[in-house]
Amino acid sequence: MSILVYTESEEGTFKKIAQEAVSYAKGIADKMGTHVTAVSINGDESNDLGKYGAEKVLNVYNDKLKKFNAEAYADVIAQAAKKEDAKVVVVSSSANSKYMAPLLAVHLDAGYVPNVTELPESTDPFKVKHSVFTNKAFSITEYKTDIKVVGLAKNAYGVKESEATGTTEGFSPKLSSEDFSVDVVSVDKATDKVTIADAEIVVSGGRGLKGPENWDMIENLAETLGAATACSKPVSDMGWRPHSEHVGQTGKPVAANLYIAIGISGAIQHLAGINASKTKVVINNDPEAPFFKNADYGIVGDAFEVVPKLNEKLKEF
Numbered sequence: 001m002s003i004l005v006y007t008e009s010e011e012g013t014f015k016k017i018a019q020e021a022v023s024y025a026k027g028i029a030d031k032m033g034t035h036v037t038a039v040s041i042n043g044d045e046s047n048d049l050g051k052y053g054a055e056k057v058l059n060v061y062n063d064k065l066k067k068f069n070a071e072a073y074a075d076v077i078a079q080a081a082k083k084e085d086a087k088v089v090v091v092s093s094s095a096n097s098k099y100m101a102p103l104l105a106v107h108l109d110a111g112y113v114p115n116v117t118e119l120p121e122s123t124d125p126f127k128v129k130h131s132v133f134t135n136k137a138f139s140i141t142e143y144k145t146d147i148k149v150v151g152l153a154k155n156a157y158g159v160k161e162s163e164a165t166g167t168t169e170g171f172s173p174k175l176s177s178e179d180f181s182v183d184v185v186s187v188d189k190a191t192d193k194v195t196i197a198d199a200e201i202v203v204s205g206g207r208g209l210k211g212p213e214n215w216d217m218i219e220n221l222a223e224t225l226g227a228a229t230a231c232s233k234p235v236s237d238m239g240w241r242p243h244s245e246h247v248g249q250t251g252k253p254v255a256a257n258l259y260i261a262i263g264i265s266g267a268i269q270h271l272a273g274i275n276a277s278k279t280k281v282v283i284n285n286d287p288e289a290p291f292f293k294n295a296d297y298g299i300v301g302d303a304f305e306v307v308p309k310l311n312e313k314l315k316e317f
């Protein structure tokens with residue numbers, strides 16, 4: 001019996017959420033007195049997943065799996081879980097994995113809980129804490145199934161190093177035409193910069209910035225901090241910024257360590273998407289802006305004065 005973890009990669013390179021998922025799986029394995037097997041689909045062969053606690057890495061290489069396909073990936077991971085007699089399968093809570101994991105659970109006749117934030121508080125019965133209602137509340141759920149699929153919330157557990165062998169092994173699952181009933185025609189990458197999903201820090205601008213010509217100061221601050229840039233919905237609706245930067249209830253979710261909101265009022269639909277961020281800093285010239293009630297730190301001031309000064313100061317570090 002092992003804990004299986006699916007490690008997401010992009011163009012062969014493992015994502016940070018993959019390292020975090022392995023670290024988390026190792027935490028569960030320690031509690032259950034077992035080991036971690038990672039399954040990688042077209043990931044880097046010279047991976048260092050052992051560094052995060054994977055005892056074994058099953059490498060699947062298949063040209064048909066070059067593009068993410070939820071049905072096919074679910075089948076591959078289910079076959080790996082059966083091969084390893086895994087009772088717990090850990091996946092990330094990325095958009096792709098949230099699409100794939102329910103299909104995986106069907107293959108394994110398993111229960112699936114997404115957005116899990118901590119190690120299980122008990123493994124027999126197996127109970128997990130997970131965020132609900134767009135991170136406004138937590139729920140503890142007990143699995144009633146023999147196999148459990150656990151969807152780890154991004155940035156909830158963190159990447160932890162722990163020595164394991166990370167022995168690699170080739171794995172060739174059987175795939176049928178049924179696995180490809182839906183075909184991903186193309187995937188367009190919006191930007192080469194730090195993506196919102198992977199970012200530790202996100203600098204986000206709202207309508208208070210008056211126009212797209214003023215985004216240099218957001219870009220500059222983001223560059224200083226190694227951050228991704230984001231925006232509120234009206235900003236992308238007006239075409240000031242690309243839709244790929246829109247965060248909130250109807251945009252991308254953000255679970256960064258630091259979220260800096262500049263000229264954003266803090267409407268409930270915006271907050272719904274960024275609530276999972278650990279520290280929120282708000283810069284707004286209206287002391288009554290609702291965002292301040294939700295912020296860890298706030299600066300009441302004109303963004304056009306505050307942001308360049310803040311950037312200059314940060315560059316000194």
Ligand code: FAD
Nearest residue numbers: 206207208232233248249250251263264265269285286303
């Ligand atoms: P505003 O509300 O106009 O706020 C601008 C802020 O900038 C103000 O607080 C103002 O005080 C401040 N400001 C102005 N000048 C300065 C200055 N010089 N320096 C500093 N601060 C300044 N919104 C989202 O963001 N994401 C979503 O996913 C989303 N989904 C939605 C879904 C639905 C169904 C609906 C109905 C709405 C949704 N919205 C969403 C829209 C949301 O309700 C708000 O309208 C929107 O978030 C407001 O964007 P904003 O804060 O940029 O603009």
